[in-house]
Amino acid sequence: MFNGLRIGVTGMQTSQKVMDNVADQIANSTTGGYKKKEVRFGDLLRNEISRSHAAVSENAEGASIGIGSRALVSKTNFTQGVLKPSESPFHMAIEGNGFFGVMTAAGDLLLTRNGAFSMSADGALTDGEGNGLVYESYVPAGSIGSYDGMSISENGVISGRNDRGEVIELGRVALFQPGAEDGLISLGENKYFLPEGMEMANSIDDAQGFGVIRHKHLEESNVDIAESMTEMILTQRAYQLNAKSITTADEMLEVINTII
Incomplete structure (x- = not known):
């Protein structure tokens, strides 16, 4: 359960970093010669799931669960602008x-x-x-x-x-x-x-x-406004999803504490 909280928190932090990068792209979309940076999601350490931990299908090979995400700045995109x-x-x-x-x-x-x-x-x-x-x-x-x-x-x-x-x-x-x-x-x-x-x-x-x-x-800048706006919307949805997962995990912990 605590892993669920941790995953939600790291997801929100990652989404915020991606959103900051998107905001920087949009702000510099008219800056001459500007080259956008690419930020992507990456998994933190993954824990393998064995049959002693949970019921796992015989067809599930290498089943694992992550403990969060992080923002990865892969590189600056040097493609030429118009x-x-x-x-x-x-x-x-x-x-x-x-x-x-x-x-x-x-x-x-x-x-x-x-x-x-x-x-x-x-x-x-x-x-x-x-x-x-x-x-x-x-x-x-x-x-x-x-x-x-x-x-x-x-x-x-x-x-x-x-x-x-x-x-x-x-x-x-x-x-x-x-x-x-x-x-x-x-x-x-x-x-x-x-x-x-x-x-x-x-x-x-x-x-x-x-x-x-x-x-x-x-x-001109090599920023595609339409692409950046789409990425912004997707990042907002990811942020909301992670926030919801934290709320859900908190409610489940509250129920468990009540039962105990």
């Missing part, structure tokens, strides 16, 4: 594999799929938090903003027109691909940190295996 057009000359999106690299003020390299970059006052390409976009520059630092008609090719080459109207190459955006995406550490704000010792390739040294850059596009 690409939408943008008017900004500094916006870009990756179609296929790869991440943009941004450098923090402390010198740490972070990875992101959010290509909503802008030109800072000192002529650097930065994200919304002021972290600098990692790219190979062919012109003096801070001068890229002085060129007109800036465009970015599929392989990341940045071009612009000089004072004589000539199109010249200004630099090349670097894309990065970790050895195992599941090993990336999420820092929030659509940014990921590479664990120490993990290998990482970049498109400057070898462009094979990377996606293409779409200039004047942004990648």
Whole structure:
């Protein structure tokens, strides 16, 4: 009977964690480059049922009963979101594999799929938090903003027109691909940190295996609102079911105590 209470409690706790994750998905459904996390139910320790404990059918092999559930965060889902057009000359999106690299003020390299970059006052390409976009520059630092008609090719080459109207190459955006995406550490704000010792390739040294850059596009979140709403309803029902099981177990204990 006490196991029944324990199972109901762990079920409610698990449902709450799943609901928190669903709420986070819905809240970030319009956040550029956001990648949803997958949370699933998992059994706690299972106890085998033998014929000395209960009447078990001869056809029931390996019969057992769980003692509760827990929430399992399997991994971040890095599937690509829909690409939408943008008017900004500094916006870009990756179609296929790869991440943009941004450098923090402390010198740490972070990875992101959010290509909503802008030109800072000192002529650097930065994200919304002021972290600098990692790219190979062919012109003096801070001068890229002085060129007109800036465009970015599929392989990341940045071009612009000089004072004589000539199109010249200004630099090349670097894309990065970790050895195992599941090993990336999420820092929030659509940014990921590479664990120490993990290998990482970049498109400057070898462009094979990377996606293409779409200039004047942004990648939307990969959250499916309909799917998230369905998951929310199912999780609510699971929460209610576990709450009901606790109520039922409590009523049964009350009856037993009355009899005794």
